Amino acid sequence: MQKIDLMVKGTLVPMVNENIISDGALAIHDGIIIACGKSSELLSRYQASTVLESEGSAIMPGFINGHTHVGMTLLRGVADNAKNLQEWLNDYIFPLEKKFLSEDFVYWSTLLACYEMVQSGITTFADMYFFEAAASKAVAHAGIRALLGETIFLQDDISYAQEFCALPKESALITSALAPHSLYSCDAQTLVKAYAVAQSLDVPFIIHVAEQNQEVVQLQKKTGMSPAEYMQSLNILSCRVIIAHGVHFSDSDLEIIGKSGASIVYNPTSNMKLASGIAHVKSMQEHGIAVGLGTDGSASNNSLDSFAEMKTGALLQSLCLPDYCKPLTPFEVVKLATADGARAIKMGSSIGTLEVGKRADIIMVRYDNLHQLPGYDLFSQFVYSSKSTDVQTVIIDGKIVMHNRKMITLFDKMPQLRERIAFYHDKIKKS
Ligand SMILES: [Zn+2]
Incomplete structure (x- = not known):
């Protein structure tokens, strides 16, 4: 034996x-x-x-949360009256981040997120946020698997992101990525430079694309190109790329993306809450694109709950016209959150199914x-x-992280976590 x-x-x-x-x-x-x-x-x-x-x-x-911003979990519920993504970002999130963002804020936000994700069966997540080195400490403590993408807005952010990617990791379960925020918030030079760094470090490139119609219209006005054409023209579209959202891609965009090997993560709750629209999952899959499922951050969801996301994701697809986009079967929905989700975040060879040789x-x-x-x-x-x-x-x-709903990791941090939540709650409420 x-x-x-x-x-x-x-x-x-x-x-x-x-x-x-x-x-x-x-x-x-x-x-x-x-x-x-x-x-x-x-x-x-x-x-x-x-x-x-x-x-x-x-x-x-285990479920794979293909797109989130764990460092903003302490902002859960601060912007629930925003009418769209732009208002949510400009009137609520950016000013609050400017005031409160710190390594401490990101560490405790991440710890809170890891607790919630493990409790809902999420074993891996792909993140995009600031201070990922601080997030790494919480991730390591939780014993969860993570792809941590350091956010980039300006060219100056690239060296910080590059340093984070090159750092030895707090845990063997952590890998890193470069994560320019979006095509509309980063200029062409920043996108090209960040992609070159991702290529040289051989790490994924995570980016929000075509989340809202307005950004697609503006890009067309500015460059005469669609999002996929623009990415192709900059040579920043390949199998290294993980696109968050992709709500407003045309069929020809999906064809370009399918040929490139880039993947897309579907974030149904966030897309509904910020009035972004409905991503067409079946159309993406018909173009050969690996599609995962994500919660997006707690400030636009407001949960990191895989079951809630699967149900919402399935229901939202059913709202699409039958000849435009077929409803997903329950098996296909679970696949988005497991096998397909793993492929979408470029980990399909090591996780996502129960097969011999996989983690x-x-x-x-x-x-x-x-x-x-x-x-x-x-x-x-x-x-x-x-x-x-x-x-x-x-x-x-191979390590038991939660058993019979009792946390094996993180339970030691609970009193301090509650204290830090109360501390930031008071500070943010008074601001
Ligand atoms: Zn996002």
Whole structure:
């Protein structure tokens, strides 16, 4: 019998296809899935130091939050009356960031975000914000996997972002990226220079594109080009690029993006809240684009909840005209948050499905709570009737981060976190 670190037993939902393995098990050693199959077979081959088993729970890949701004979690609820993205940014967010943004603010915001994400089954997130080095400390403490993109507005920000990418990381689960804010807030030179740095460091390039119609109209006026044409003309469109939003892409934009290998992250709640519009997920996929699912930041969502995002994302797609954009099936929605989400943030070879050789990022989700029953289809249960509180256990890179809803990491920081939340709440409220 081979000795291993961990075995999890239950109904396996590997997300490779729609197949579900009842009485399944995963063997995990050194943070990697080394076997996947029927539990009787795995029990005869492996002796695990720890065995986790729960009847009525599905074992599935952890969710991937493909786009967020964890450093602004302490701004949750400060701008709920903005009527669109521009008003939200210019009248609320930018002035507050100018006043309050600091390493301390980002650290505690990130810690709060990590707590909420782990509790909802998110095991990996892709971020775009400032002071990512401070965020790294919270991420490492939480034991969550993260792609941290340092935001760039001006050329001067590039060297700071470059330094962050080159820094040794606080945890092996952290990778870095360059993240110019958008095509409308960064000039062409900044975009080109930032892309060159991302290329030289071989890291992803994260950017908001075509979030709102106004920016597309203005870009057309200024350059005579659509967003994808403009990116192509600057040579900043490739498989390195992760686009957040893409609500207002034309078919020809999607064709250009599909050929480039760039991916798109769909942020339905934020797009509704900031009146941005409806991204056409099926059209993107038909053009061969990897599409993930994101919450965006807490100031425009206001939750970092994968189940809420799946349901909202599915419902919003159903609002599209049938001949324009077909509704997503529940399986396709769960795929956005797992396998496709991993591909969208360029981690498809290491996470996103439960397969031998992949990192052991696994969640155990109950499917027999009364609010989920009768339960005719497991994927439908996950998308339409489950809640984040149905997540029982979270394993990241083979380590148990939450078990039976009790945090294994982060619990030691809770008293101080509550104190810092109260501190910033008072400061922001008085401002
Ligand atoms: Zn964003």
